[in-house]
Amino acid sequence: MIVVENLHKSFGDAHILKGISTVFDKGKTNLIIGQSGSGKTVFLKCLLGLFDYESGSISYDGKIFSQLSEDEKRDIRADIGMVFQGGALFDSMTIAENVMFPLRMFTKMSKSEMEDRVDFVLKRVNLSDAHHKMPSEASGGMQKRVAIARAIVNNPKYLFCDEPNSGLDPKTAIVIDNLIQEITDEYQIVTVVNSHDMNSVMEIGEKIVFLKDGHKAWEGSKETIFKTDNEVVTDFVYSSNLFKKVRRMYLDENQ
Protein backbone atom coordinates (compact mmCIF):
# COMPACT_ATOMS: atom_id res chain seq x y z
CA MET A 1 0.00 0.00 0.00
CA ILE A 2 1.25 3.50 -0.80
CA VAL A 3 0.01 6.33 1.41
CA VAL A 4 0.44 9.96 0.31
CA GLU A 5 -0.20 12.72 2.85
CA ASN A 6 -0.46 16.45 2.17
CA LEU A 7 2.12 16.48 -0.64
CA HIS A 8 3.43 19.87 -1.82
CA LYS A 9 5.83 20.42 -4.69
CA SER A 10 6.98 23.64 -6.38
CA PHE A 11 9.37 24.59 -9.16
CA GLY A 12 10.58 28.09 -8.27
CA ASP A 13 7.46 30.23 -7.89
CA ALA A 14 5.20 27.68 -9.58
CA HIS A 15 3.30 25.65 -6.97
CA ILE A 16 2.58 22.41 -8.84
CA LEU A 17 1.21 20.00 -6.20
CA LYS A 18 -0.99 21.57 -3.52
CA GLY A 19 -1.51 19.25 -0.61
CA ILE A 20 -2.42 15.93 -2.24
CA SER A 21 -3.43 13.06 0.08
CA THR A 22 -4.54 9.63 -1.09
CA VAL A 23 -4.01 5.88 -0.65
CA PHE A 24 -3.09 3.40 -3.40
CA ASP A 25 -4.14 -0.13 -2.45
CA LYS A 26 -2.53 -3.48 -3.19
CA GLY A 27 -4.13 -5.60 -5.92
CA LYS A 28 -5.92 -2.59 -7.42
CA THR A 29 -5.32 -0.56 -10.56
CA ASN A 30 -5.12 3.03 -9.32
CA LEU A 31 -5.50 5.76 -11.92
CA ILE A 32 -4.29 9.34 -11.66
CA ILE A 33 -6.23 11.35 -14.22
CA GLY A 34 -6.55 14.99 -15.16
CA GLN A 35 -5.91 17.45 -17.96
CA SER A 36 -2.44 18.17 -19.31
CA GLY A 37 -0.64 20.45 -16.85
CA SER A 38 -2.68 19.28 -13.87
CA GLY A 39 0.42 17.88 -12.13
CA LYS A 40 0.00 14.15 -12.91
CA THR A 41 3.55 13.53 -14.12
CA VAL A 42 5.09 15.59 -11.30
CA PHE A 43 2.98 13.60 -8.81
CA LEU A 44 4.14 10.31 -10.34
CA LYS A 45 7.79 11.42 -10.31
CA CYS A 46 7.44 12.38 -6.63
CA LEU A 47 6.01 8.91 -5.94
CA LEU A 48 9.00 7.37 -7.72
CA GLY A 49 11.49 9.49 -5.78
CA LEU A 50 12.70 11.22 -8.96
CA PHE A 51 11.59 14.61 -7.59
CA ASP A 52 12.08 15.86 -4.04
CA TYR A 53 9.06 17.59 -2.49
CA GLU A 54 8.79 20.48 -0.03
CA SER A 55 6.39 18.98 2.49
CA GLY A 56 4.13 16.02 3.09
CA SER A 57 5.03 12.34 3.03
CA ILE A 58 4.91 9.25 0.84
CA SER A 59 5.09 5.87 2.55
CA TYR A 60 5.56 2.46 0.97
CA ASP A 61 4.02 -0.24 3.20
CA GLY A 62 4.55 1.94 6.26
CA LYS A 63 8.07 3.12 5.40
CA ILE A 64 8.25 6.89 4.86
CA PHE A 65 10.46 7.26 1.77
CA SER A 66 12.06 10.62 2.63
CA GLN A 67 13.18 9.32 6.05
CA LEU A 68 14.95 6.23 4.69
CA SER A 69 18.70 5.80 4.24
CA GLU A 70 20.09 5.52 0.70
CA ASP A 71 20.36 1.72 1.07
CA GLU A 72 16.74 1.43 2.24
CA LYS A 73 15.60 3.65 -0.63
CA ARG A 74 17.52 1.37 -3.01
CA ASP A 75 15.71 -1.68 -1.55
CA ILE A 76 12.34 -0.02 -2.19
CA ARG A 77 13.36 0.99 -5.71
CA ALA A 78 14.35 -2.61 -6.45
CA ASP A 79 10.67 -3.44 -5.75
CA ILE A 80 9.42 -0.81 -8.21
CA GLY A 81 8.61 -1.49 -11.85
CA MET A 82 8.08 1.52 -14.09
CA VAL A 83 6.62 1.85 -17.57
CA PHE A 84 7.62 5.21 -19.01
CA GLN A 85 5.49 7.12 -21.52
CA GLY A 86 7.97 6.54 -24.35
CA GLY A 87 9.00 3.10 -23.14
CA ALA A 88 12.52 4.28 -22.16
CA LEU A 89 14.01 1.08 -23.56
CA PHE A 90 17.79 1.04 -23.82
CA ASP A 91 18.58 1.62 -27.53
CA SER A 92 21.85 -0.29 -27.48
CA MET A 93 20.27 -3.52 -26.19
CA THR A 94 17.99 -6.08 -27.82
CA ILE A 95 14.50 -6.59 -26.45
CA ALA A 96 15.62 -9.69 -24.48
CA GLU A 97 18.62 -7.79 -23.06
CA ASN A 98 16.33 -4.91 -22.04
CA VAL A 99 14.05 -7.28 -20.15
CA MET A 100 17.02 -9.12 -18.62
CA PHE A 101 18.64 -5.86 -17.45
CA PRO A 102 17.06 -5.67 -13.94
CA LEU A 103 17.91 -9.35 -13.36
CA ARG A 104 21.56 -8.76 -14.32
CA MET A 105 21.75 -5.75 -12.03
CA PHE A 106 19.95 -7.03 -8.95
CA THR A 107 19.96 -10.82 -8.83
CA LYS A 108 22.54 -13.57 -8.64
CA MET A 109 20.66 -15.75 -11.15
CA SER A 110 22.67 -17.86 -13.60
CA LYS A 111 22.47 -16.94 -17.28
CA SER A 112 20.10 -19.85 -18.04
CA GLU A 113 17.81 -18.90 -15.13
CA MET A 114 17.70 -15.32 -16.41
CA GLU A 115 16.93 -16.51 -19.94
CA ASP A 116 14.09 -18.69 -18.64
CA ARG A 117 12.62 -15.77 -16.71
CA VAL A 118 12.90 -13.48 -19.76
CA ASP A 119 11.19 -16.14 -21.92
CA PHE A 120 8.40 -16.37 -19.35
CA VAL A 121 7.67 -12.64 -19.10
CA LEU A 122 7.97 -12.04 -22.84
CA LYS A 123 5.46 -14.86 -23.36
CA ARG A 124 3.28 -13.21 -20.68
CA VAL A 125 3.12 -10.00 -22.74
CA ASN A 126 2.66 -11.95 -26.00
CA LEU A 127 6.11 -11.23 -27.41
CA SER A 128 7.58 -14.73 -27.63
CA ASP A 129 9.30 -14.09 -30.97
CA ALA A 130 10.80 -10.66 -30.32
CA HIS A 131 13.91 -11.59 -28.29
CA HIS A 132 16.51 -10.52 -30.82
CA LYS A 133 14.83 -7.39 -32.18
CA MET A 134 16.22 -3.97 -31.34
CA PRO A 135 13.78 -1.46 -29.74
CA SER A 136 13.92 0.67 -32.91
CA GLU A 137 12.56 -2.30 -34.90
CA ALA A 138 9.53 -2.69 -32.62
CA SER A 139 6.17 -0.91 -33.04
CA GLY A 140 4.84 1.48 -30.38
CA GLY A 141 2.58 -1.21 -28.91
CA MET A 142 5.43 -3.73 -28.82
CA GLN A 143 7.71 -1.22 -27.11
CA LYS A 144 5.08 -0.64 -24.42
CA ARG A 145 4.73 -4.40 -23.89
CA VAL A 146 8.53 -4.77 -23.64
CA ALA A 147 8.54 -1.93 -21.09
CA ILE A 148 5.85 -3.79 -19.10
CA ALA A 149 7.86 -7.03 -19.34
CA ARG A 150 10.98 -5.22 -18.07
CA ALA A 151 8.95 -3.65 -15.26
CA ILE A 152 7.58 -6.98 -13.99
CA VAL A 153 10.57 -9.26 -14.63
CA ASN A 154 11.93 -8.78 -11.11
CA ASN A 155 8.54 -9.45 -9.41
CA PRO A 156 7.98 -5.86 -8.21
CA LYS A 157 5.60 -4.94 -5.38
CA TYR A 158 4.73 -1.62 -7.03
CA LEU A 159 4.08 -0.97 -10.73
CA PHE A 160 3.93 2.60 -12.08
CA CYS A 161 2.84 3.43 -15.63
CA ASP A 162 3.07 6.91 -17.16
CA GLU A 163 0.43 7.21 -19.89
CA PRO A 164 0.98 3.60 -21.03
CA ASN A 165 -1.32 3.86 -24.05
CA SER A 166 -0.43 7.29 -25.37
CA GLY A 167 0.27 7.22 -29.09
CA LEU A 168 -1.36 3.82 -29.54
CA ASP A 169 -4.40 2.94 -31.62
CA PRO A 170 -7.58 2.25 -29.55
CA LYS A 171 -7.39 -1.53 -30.00
CA THR A 172 -3.73 -1.80 -28.91
CA ALA A 173 -4.44 0.64 -26.06
CA ILE A 174 -7.12 -1.74 -24.73
CA VAL A 175 -4.68 -4.67 -25.00
CA ILE A 176 -2.13 -2.72 -22.90
CA ASP A 177 -4.80 -1.69 -20.35
CA ASN A 178 -6.02 -5.26 -19.98
CA LEU A 179 -2.45 -6.52 -19.61
CA ILE A 180 -1.83 -4.04 -16.77
CA GLN A 181 -5.09 -5.10 -15.10
CA GLU A 182 -4.30 -8.83 -15.42
CA ILE A 183 -0.77 -8.40 -14.06
CA THR A 184 -2.09 -6.40 -11.09
CA ASP A 185 -4.60 -9.14 -10.24
CA GLU A 186 -2.17 -11.98 -10.88
CA TYR A 187 0.74 -10.65 -8.79
CA GLN A 188 -1.35 -8.64 -6.27
CA ILE A 189 0.82 -5.56 -6.69
CA VAL A 190 0.11 -1.87 -6.17
CA THR A 191 -0.38 -0.42 -9.65
CA VAL A 192 -0.50 3.33 -10.28
CA VAL A 193 -1.34 4.46 -13.81
CA ASN A 194 -1.06 8.05 -14.96
CA SER A 195 -3.53 8.68 -17.77
CA HIS A 196 -5.86 11.12 -19.45
CA ASP A 197 -7.49 8.49 -21.59
CA MET A 198 -11.18 7.92 -20.72
CA ASN A 199 -11.08 4.45 -22.30
CA SER A 200 -8.48 3.47 -19.68
CA VAL A 201 -10.72 4.90 -16.97
CA MET A 202 -13.59 2.71 -18.16
CA GLU A 203 -11.41 -0.38 -18.60
CA ILE A 204 -9.20 -0.47 -15.52
CA GLY A 205 -10.05 2.38 -13.14
CA GLU A 206 -10.62 0.48 -9.90
CA LYS A 207 -9.58 3.59 -8.01
CA ILE A 208 -9.37 7.02 -9.64
CA VAL A 209 -7.70 10.16 -8.33
CA PHE A 210 -8.64 13.25 -10.34
CA LEU A 211 -6.15 16.13 -10.28
CA LYS A 212 -6.98 19.70 -11.24
CA ASP A 213 -4.36 22.49 -11.05
CA GLY A 214 -2.31 20.50 -8.54
CA HIS A 215 -5.27 19.76 -6.21
CA LYS A 216 -7.02 16.45 -5.72
CA ALA A 217 -10.40 17.47 -7.11
CA TRP A 218 -12.14 14.11 -6.78
CA GLU A 219 -11.55 10.47 -5.82
CA GLY A 220 -13.64 7.44 -6.72
CA SER A 221 -13.87 4.49 -9.12
CA LYS A 222 -14.93 3.77 -12.72
CA GLU A 223 -18.41 2.96 -11.38
CA THR A 224 -18.82 6.29 -9.58
CA ILE A 225 -17.09 8.68 -12.00
CA PHE A 226 -20.07 8.70 -14.38
CA LYS A 227 -22.50 9.41 -11.55
CA THR A 228 -20.66 12.22 -9.85
CA ASP A 229 -22.01 15.77 -9.81
CA ASN A 230 -18.54 17.26 -9.37
CA GLU A 231 -18.46 19.84 -12.16
CA VAL A 232 -14.70 19.71 -12.64
CA VAL A 233 -14.87 15.96 -13.22
CA THR A 234 -17.92 16.04 -15.45
CA ASP A 235 -16.30 18.79 -17.55
CA PHE A 236 -13.32 16.52 -18.13
CA VAL A 237 -15.20 13.23 -18.55
CA TYR A 238 -17.81 14.59 -20.93
CA SER A 239 -15.48 16.79 -22.94
CA SER A 240 -15.79 14.48 -25.95
CA ASN A 241 -18.99 14.24 -28.00
CA LEU A 242 -18.96 10.46 -27.66
CA PHE A 243 -19.10 10.59 -23.88
CA LYS A 244 -21.70 13.38 -23.95
CA LYS A 245 -23.87 11.04 -26.03
CA VAL A 246 -23.23 8.11 -23.67
CA ARG A 247 -24.24 10.29 -20.73
CA ARG A 248 -27.47 11.41 -22.44
CA MET A 249 -28.33 7.76 -23.11
CA TYR A 250 -27.55 6.87 -19.47
CA LEU A 251 -29.74 9.68 -18.17
CA ASP A 252 -32.57 8.76 -20.58
CA GLU A 253 -32.45 5.14 -19.44
CA ASN A 254 -32.65 6.16 -15.80
CA GLN A 255 -35.54 8.63 -16.16
Place this chain on the structure above:
Amino acid sequence: MIKEMFRKPTKWSVMKHLILKDIEDLIIGSLGIVAFISFFVGGVITIQTALNISNPLIPKYLVGFATRQSIILEFAPTFTSIIMAGKVGSFITSSIGTMRVTEQIDALEVMGINSLNYLIFPKTMALMLYPFAIAVGMFLGILGGMAACVFGGYTTLDDYILGLQTDFDSFHMIYAFIKTFIFAFVLATIPSFHGYYMKGGALEVGKASTTSFVWTAVVIILLNYILTDMLLG
Protein backbone atom coordinates in the same frame (compact mmCIF):
# COMPACT_ATOMS: atom_id res chain seq x y z
CA MET B 1 29.14 14.76 -10.20
CA ILE B 2 32.59 13.17 -9.88
CA LYS B 3 32.02 12.30 -6.18
CA GLU B 4 28.63 10.80 -7.01
CA MET B 5 30.20 8.81 -9.87
CA PHE B 6 32.22 6.74 -7.38
CA ARG B 7 29.33 6.17 -4.94
CA LYS B 8 27.32 2.95 -5.07
CA PRO B 9 29.21 1.16 -7.86
CA THR B 10 27.55 -1.02 -10.45
CA LYS B 11 28.15 -4.81 -10.26
CA TRP B 12 31.64 -5.61 -11.58
CA SER B 13 30.36 -8.28 -13.99
CA VAL B 14 28.22 -5.59 -15.69
CA MET B 15 30.79 -2.80 -15.36
CA LYS B 16 33.50 -4.94 -17.03
CA HIS B 17 31.39 -5.22 -20.20
CA LEU B 18 30.58 -1.49 -20.16
CA ILE B 19 34.28 -0.56 -19.90
CA LEU B 20 35.23 -2.93 -22.74
CA LYS B 21 32.44 -1.52 -24.93
CA ASP B 22 33.57 2.05 -24.22
CA ILE B 23 37.21 1.13 -24.99
CA GLU B 24 35.99 -0.13 -28.35
CA ASP B 25 33.81 2.95 -29.02
CA LEU B 26 36.08 5.69 -27.67
CA ILE B 27 39.66 4.43 -28.13
CA ILE B 28 39.75 1.78 -30.85
CA GLY B 29 37.09 3.65 -32.84
CA SER B 30 39.27 6.77 -32.79
CA LEU B 31 42.55 5.18 -33.85
CA GLY B 32 41.78 5.57 -37.55
CA ILE B 33 41.25 9.34 -37.43
CA VAL B 34 44.19 9.84 -35.03
CA ALA B 35 46.47 7.81 -37.33
CA PHE B 36 45.34 9.61 -40.49
CA ILE B 37 45.68 13.12 -39.07
CA SER B 38 48.97 12.43 -37.27
CA PHE B 39 50.65 10.92 -40.33
CA PHE B 40 49.78 13.81 -42.64
CA VAL B 41 50.34 16.59 -40.09
CA GLY B 42 53.78 15.04 -39.36
CA GLY B 43 54.47 15.23 -43.09
CA VAL B 44 53.33 18.87 -43.29
CA ILE B 45 55.46 19.93 -40.28
CA THR B 46 58.51 18.38 -41.97
CA ILE B 47 57.83 20.10 -45.31
CA GLN B 48 57.15 23.50 -43.67
CA THR B 49 60.31 23.27 -41.55
CA ALA B 50 62.46 22.17 -44.48
CA LEU B 51 61.13 24.94 -46.73
CA ASN B 52 61.78 27.60 -44.09
CA ILE B 53 65.40 26.63 -43.51
CA SER B 54 67.04 28.74 -46.19
CA ASN B 55 70.27 29.52 -44.34
CA PRO B 56 72.96 27.03 -45.50
CA LEU B 57 74.61 27.26 -42.06
CA ILE B 58 71.63 25.61 -40.39
CA PRO B 59 72.09 21.82 -40.51
CA LYS B 60 69.43 19.81 -42.35
CA TYR B 61 69.02 17.39 -39.44
CA LEU B 62 67.09 20.20 -37.68
CA VAL B 63 64.10 19.16 -39.82
CA GLY B 64 63.87 15.85 -37.89
CA PHE B 65 64.53 17.63 -34.59
CA ALA B 66 61.74 20.21 -35.17
CA THR B 67 59.29 17.55 -36.29
CA ARG B 68 59.98 15.41 -33.20
CA GLN B 69 59.64 18.34 -30.79
CA SER B 70 56.46 19.68 -32.42
CA ILE B 71 54.75 16.31 -32.47
CA ILE B 72 55.77 15.05 -29.01
CA LEU B 73 55.34 18.32 -27.13
CA GLU B 74 52.24 19.81 -28.72
CA PHE B 75 50.63 18.22 -31.74
CA ALA B 76 50.05 14.69 -30.38
CA PRO B 77 48.93 15.50 -26.82
CA THR B 78 47.16 18.85 -27.28
CA PHE B 79 45.88 19.24 -30.80
CA THR B 80 44.83 15.61 -31.11
CA SER B 81 42.90 16.11 -27.85
CA ILE B 82 41.05 19.07 -29.36
CA ILE B 83 40.16 16.94 -32.37
CA MET B 84 39.05 14.20 -29.96
CA ALA B 85 36.91 16.76 -28.10
CA GLY B 86 34.96 16.99 -31.35
CA LYS B 87 34.79 13.28 -32.05
CA VAL B 88 34.69 11.53 -28.67
CA GLY B 89 33.27 14.49 -26.71
CA SER B 90 30.32 14.98 -29.06
CA PHE B 91 29.65 11.24 -29.05
CA ILE B 92 29.59 11.14 -25.23
CA THR B 93 27.37 14.23 -24.90
CA SER B 94 24.90 13.15 -27.57
CA SER B 95 24.63 9.53 -26.38
CA ILE B 96 24.08 10.50 -22.72
CA GLY B 97 21.88 13.47 -23.73
CA THR B 98 19.67 11.21 -25.85
CA MET B 99 19.32 8.87 -22.88
CA ARG B 100 18.24 11.86 -20.78
CA VAL B 101 15.67 13.03 -23.36
CA THR B 102 14.17 9.56 -23.84
CA GLU B 103 13.90 8.99 -20.05
CA GLN B 104 16.44 6.13 -20.12
CA ILE B 105 18.38 7.82 -17.30
CA ASP B 106 15.15 8.14 -15.27
CA ALA B 107 14.56 4.42 -15.90
CA LEU B 108 18.02 3.63 -14.43
CA GLU B 109 17.36 5.85 -11.40
CA VAL B 110 13.92 4.32 -10.75
CA MET B 111 15.53 0.87 -10.78
CA GLY B 112 17.85 2.08 -8.00
CA ILE B 113 20.94 2.21 -10.24
CA ASN B 114 23.47 5.01 -9.75
CA SER B 115 23.19 6.34 -13.30
CA LEU B 116 26.29 8.54 -12.96
CA ASN B 117 28.37 5.51 -12.06
CA TYR B 118 26.72 3.33 -14.71
CA LEU B 119 27.16 5.85 -17.55
CA ILE B 120 30.22 7.97 -16.79
CA PHE B 121 32.59 5.75 -14.79
CA PRO B 122 33.16 3.25 -17.68
CA LYS B 123 33.85 6.11 -20.09
CA THR B 124 36.37 7.62 -17.68
CA MET B 125 38.08 4.24 -17.25
CA ALA B 126 38.11 3.60 -21.01
CA LEU B 127 39.71 7.00 -21.65
CA MET B 128 42.57 6.12 -19.29
CA LEU B 129 43.81 4.19 -22.35
CA TYR B 130 43.79 7.43 -24.34
CA PRO B 131 47.59 7.84 -23.95
CA PHE B 132 47.88 4.68 -26.05
CA ALA B 133 46.11 6.46 -28.94
CA ILE B 134 48.41 9.46 -28.45
CA ALA B 135 51.49 7.19 -28.52
CA VAL B 136 50.25 5.80 -31.84
CA GLY B 137 49.76 9.40 -33.03
CA MET B 138 53.33 10.35 -32.03
CA PHE B 139 54.80 7.36 -33.83
CA LEU B 140 52.78 7.93 -37.00
CA GLY B 141 53.45 11.69 -36.97
CA ILE B 142 57.19 11.08 -36.93
CA LEU B 143 56.76 8.35 -39.57
CA GLY B 144 54.75 10.78 -41.72
CA GLY B 145 57.58 13.32 -41.44
CA MET B 146 60.05 10.64 -42.45
CA ALA B 147 57.94 9.69 -45.48
CA ALA B 148 57.75 13.37 -46.53
CA CYS B 149 61.51 13.69 -46.24
CA VAL B 150 62.31 10.60 -48.20
CA PHE B 151 59.68 10.91 -50.92
CA GLY B 152 59.74 14.71 -51.14
CA GLY B 153 63.52 14.95 -51.12
CA TYR B 154 63.62 17.69 -48.45
CA THR B 155 66.45 16.02 -46.54
CA THR B 156 68.10 12.64 -46.35
CA LEU B 157 66.78 9.80 -44.21
CA ASP B 158 70.05 9.76 -42.23
CA ASP B 159 69.76 13.49 -41.45
CA TYR B 160 66.13 13.07 -40.41
CA ILE B 161 66.99 10.19 -38.05
CA LEU B 162 69.96 12.13 -36.67
CA GLY B 163 67.58 15.03 -35.97
CA LEU B 164 65.16 12.73 -34.17
CA GLN B 165 68.00 11.58 -31.87
CA THR B 166 69.54 15.00 -31.24
CA ASP B 167 69.18 16.40 -27.70
CA PHE B 168 66.44 13.92 -26.82
CA ASP B 169 65.09 14.65 -23.34
CA SER B 170 63.05 11.77 -21.92
CA PHE B 171 61.20 14.21 -19.61
CA HIS B 172 59.48 15.61 -22.69
CA MET B 173 57.77 12.24 -23.10
CA ILE B 174 56.76 12.24 -19.42
CA TYR B 175 55.44 15.80 -19.81
CA ALA B 176 53.46 14.79 -22.89
CA PHE B 177 51.87 11.79 -21.16
CA ILE B 178 51.06 13.72 -17.96
CA LYS B 179 49.18 16.20 -20.17
CA THR B 180 47.49 13.35 -22.03
CA PHE B 181 46.20 11.71 -18.82
CA ILE B 182 44.76 15.02 -17.62
CA PHE B 183 43.20 15.72 -21.03
CA ALA B 184 41.70 12.21 -21.02
CA PHE B 185 39.93 13.02 -17.75
CA VAL B 186 38.68 16.32 -19.23
CA LEU B 187 37.48 14.47 -22.37
CA ALA B 188 35.46 12.05 -20.22
CA THR B 189 33.95 14.43 -17.68
CA ILE B 190 33.04 17.70 -19.43
CA PRO B 191 31.06 16.06 -22.28
CA SER B 192 29.41 13.68 -19.78
CA PHE B 193 28.39 16.64 -17.60
CA HIS B 194 26.80 18.45 -20.57
CA GLY B 195 24.94 15.30 -21.66
CA TYR B 196 23.81 14.21 -18.20
CA TYR B 197 22.47 17.53 -16.99
CA MET B 198 20.91 18.71 -20.27
CA LYS B 199 17.24 19.66 -20.40
CA GLY B 200 14.87 19.73 -23.36
CA GLY B 201 14.51 17.67 -26.52
CA ALA B 202 16.40 16.59 -29.62
CA LEU B 203 17.39 20.15 -30.56
CA GLU B 204 18.97 20.67 -27.14
CA VAL B 205 21.00 17.47 -27.57
CA GLY B 206 22.67 19.10 -30.58
CA LYS B 207 23.19 22.35 -28.69
CA ALA B 208 24.64 20.46 -25.70
CA SER B 209 27.11 18.66 -28.01
CA THR B 210 28.31 21.98 -29.43
CA THR B 211 28.61 23.60 -26.00
CA SER B 212 30.45 20.58 -24.67
CA PHE B 213 32.96 20.73 -27.55
CA VAL B 214 33.61 24.44 -26.98
CA TRP B 215 34.13 24.04 -23.22
CA THR B 216 36.27 20.91 -23.57
CA ALA B 217 38.51 22.69 -26.11
CA VAL B 218 38.76 25.82 -23.93
CA VAL B 219 39.65 23.80 -20.81
CA ILE B 220 42.25 21.77 -22.75
CA ILE B 221 43.91 24.94 -24.10
CA LEU B 222 43.97 26.60 -20.65
CA LEU B 223 45.28 23.44 -18.92
CA ASN B 224 47.90 23.11 -21.64
CA TYR B 225 49.20 26.57 -20.79
CA ILE B 226 49.16 25.93 -17.02
CA LEU B 227 50.78 22.48 -17.28
CA THR B 228 53.48 23.69 -19.69
CA ASP B 229 54.33 26.55 -17.37
CA MET B 230 54.39 24.21 -14.35
CA LEU B 231 56.34 21.33 -15.90
CA LEU B 232 58.68 23.02 -18.37
CA GLY B 233 58.74 26.66 -17.23
